Amino acid sequence: MSAEEYLEYEKDETNHQMMTDKEIIEMIKELEEPNVEGPEIPIISNYEALAALNQIITYIEQKSDKMEFSNDHIRTIKKLRKVIEREEFHSKQQVTLDSYFSINI
Structure with a gap:
């Protein structure tokens, strides 16, 4: 210019x-203003995921005579359950006795 x-x-x-x-x-x-394209998906806890997997395993076991589920399907779901159980275990934090009393005083 x-x-x-x-x-x-x-x-x-x-x-x-x-x-x-x-x-x-x-x-x-x-x-x-954020571009909201749809409803926000809620975060699912480990406990909720374990409950859902247990329900699926129970469903498969109940329907195994009417539906064709291979043992591989059940094993895969049980492996997934173990992974989530391990994650749940590691996410817990042990609290000391001193911290318990300092919080509740």
């Missing part, structure tokens, strides 16, 4: 209106 173009720039601009406070606030609100 040459110096002449720079000096003539304001003359060429046709829209020099100042934004009102309300327009500025609306513009910022539009920028801050």
Whole structure:
């Protein structure tokens, strides 16, 4: 951009209106609003996952004579249950007796 173009720039601009406070606030609100595409999926706890897997295993065992489930299917689900049980075990934190009394005093 040459110096002449720079000096003539304001003359060429046709829209020099100042934004009102309300327009500025609306513009910022539009920028801050997150794009929510659907409902947020709730976080499932280890306990809930274990309960669901136990229910699936019970279902498979009850329906095994009517439906064709291989032992591989059941073993896979039981392996998954063990993985979640291990995760549940490691997520627990042992509390010391001192911390118990300091919290409840």
